[in-house]
Amino acid sequence: MATGSRTRQERAEATRRAILDGAATAFDAAGFGSTSLTDIAQHAGVTKGAMYFHFQSKEALARELVAEQFELLPGGAESELRALQRAIDLTHRMAHGLRSSARLRAGIRLVIERGSFSTPDPSPYNQWIDSVRAMLANAQGAGDLKSEVDVGDLSTYIVGAFTGVQITSQVRTAREDLHERVADLWTWLLPGVVPARRLARFAPAGSEELWAALEDGAATG
Amino acid sequence: MATGSRTRQERAEATRRAILDGAATAFDAAGFGSTSLTDIAQHAGVTKGAMYFHFQSKEALARELVAEQFELLPGGAESELRALQRAIDLTHRMAHGLRSSARLRAGIRLVIERGSFSTPDPSPYNQWIDSVRAMLANAQGAGDLKSEVDVGDLSTYIVGAFTGVQITSQVRTAREDLHERVADLWTWLLPGVVPARRLARFAPAGSEELWAALEDGAATG
Structure with missing residues (x-):
């Protein structure tokens, strides 16, 4: 079980990184106003559900990147x-x-x-x-x-x-x-x-x- | 006729100035992306028709102000x-x-x-x-x-x-x-x-x- 939960934690970390990378790519290319959460999920290669689990809003992603x-x-x-x-x-x-x-x-x-x-x-x-x-x-x-x-x-x-x-x-x-x-x-x-x-x-x-x-x-x- | 046309020209100039002032106020406050031609007409106190007579697009207004x-x-x-x-x-x-x-x-x-x-x-x-x-x-x-x-x-x-x-x-x-x-x-x-x-x-x-x-x-x- 310990191994299982570490794997789960590692996967959560990887998803979080992918979301931040996706958000960075989208914001860097198009700016905050023209980027939607759907764009970010697509860039990150994750579902919108997975994204909401880590970041509740575009604002939260922007705060983290800043x-x-x-x-x-x-x-x-x-x-x-x-x-x-x-x-x-x-x-x-x-x-x-x-x-x-x-x-x-x-x-x-x-x-x-x-x-x-x-x-x-x-x-x-x-x-x-x-x-x-x-x-x-x-x-x-x-x-x-x-x-x-x-x-x-x-x-x-x-x-x-x-x-x-x-x-x-x-x-x-x-x-x-x-x-x-x-x-x-x-x-x-x-x-x-x-x-x-x-x-x-x-x-x-x-x-x-x-x-x-x-x-x-x-x-x- | 000469006087009449000068007056018309002066009024056109005044309208043009009002439109540029209105666009400047709107762009200064909200930026290009968040400003509509309707906002600009309102700030300028002119009809949209009068605005289109002078400037065909938001882009043209931005170019002029730049x-x-x-x-x-x-x-x-x-x-x-x-x-x-x-x-x-x-x-x-x-x-x-x-x-x-x-x-x-x-x-x-x-x-x-x-x-x-x-x-x-x-x-x-x-x-x-x-x-x-x-x-x-x-x-x-x-x-x-x-x-x-x-x-x-x-x-x-x-x-x-x-x-x-x-x-x-x-x-x-x-x-x-x-x-x-x-x-x-x-x-x-x-x-x-x-x-x-x-x-x-x-x-x-x-x-x-x-x-x-x-x-x-x-x-x-």
Whole structure:
């Protein structure tokens, strides 16, 4: 019986994943408004009954996909990297995820399209700003940001600029040039906020550690 | 007869303006997908017949409103200001317009929401990038931008960053803090792209000339 119930649990998990993948594919392609629960069930290859068992509404699926993007945030194990480089690397990890994961693309499209216009909700923006602010406060404490920089305003700027840079890259190049455009953001931002003698410590295109991790497929780890 | 036909023409113009104002109000509030031609006729206070006489489709109205944003671009009369300051001022004129004009808000919402997701169209982004690039090329020729800066990439970055900064300001503060956030963009960008000895020439929060013009109500002139 124990084996039977574990199998059942594993199958439930697989169904849940399939539903989220199906919802991500549908939202990424058509947006929230134009996607029906029937579309999602079809994309997921599950019955509508199975879908309702896991998610009661399109809204619940959207909430889950929006929440997933925050799994990109660095976990407990403290990296050896300086905090400011971790913030730079976070934006490239995000860029990499947007290029490779329909789940992340769907979550971000939901935030920008739906969370900005149809039913405005500042909380995903604020959650990113708070996470970046924590890294920048650490960086300022270590002397890597000029003391006159307001880290709250700077993190708000970084989240805003990244949001627009990725929209522009998506529309113009289907995100082909996204890493280059994110590197531009940091290349032109760092001289304004980092003391000149420390500038050379930072890699606007992402650290070697980041790229090694991305090549290992640990993009969201 | 001449007087009669001028009156008729003036009335047609007034109806056309009312329809565009009505469409702007509706698109700004609900987006393209959720707005019907009936909504627009109601907002405009005109009959559907009058509306069809001027605009054959919702699509035609959207195209017109998207095109209008480019009227913000500086006209023929060359300003006394340096080209880079004109680019800075353009972003603040845009910020001012977004805060004060439903027509401009509708045009920008249509570009971001519809032109980025539903029916992706890079041309409005490219038109802004080309306009900014022309100013920056002029600035680089005058020695106000470092010679190693690629003005094509920099104008792409500025348009992208502005797009995201204004979305973030809209969602978080209903654009209350938009001028401050745009000033942050330039405060932190200029040291990366302007030769140090020229930095003091530029006002990240917009020139005195700009603010005098905005107070005169010549925001879109």
